[in-house]
Amino acid sequence: MTKADLIDxxxxxxxxxxxxxxxxxxxxxxxxxxxxxNSEKVNISGFGTFSVxxxxxxxxxxxxxxxxxxxxxxxxxxxxxxxxLKESLS
Numbered sequence: 001m002t003k004a005d006l007i008d009x010x011x012x013x014x015x016x017x018x019x020x021x022x023x024x025x026x027x028x029x030x031x032x033x034x035x036x037x038n039s040e041k042v043n044i045s046g047f048g049t050f051s052v053x054x055x056x057x058x059x060x061x062x063x064x065x066x067x068x069x070x071x072x073x074x075x076x077x078x079x080x081x082x083x084x085l086k087e088s089l090s
Contacts, residue, residue, distance in 0.1 A: 007025050
């Protein structure tokens, strides 16, 4: 399912104009991104939890040349599925 599919599904289910459904989905994603940028957890009960993973800097290797390279510290989004979501997939 793509973002466009999600918008279409929401518009049909709640009989909304497509533009309004697009605003709602966009607003939801914007709020999740803003919270993650502030290193906050986003817990959607029954669905899952979005959080930020902090990765330390380290020395890596270029697989082609074997040369050592420094990999900078970074942050990445992480998702952990909730109990209800896990059970629905079984």
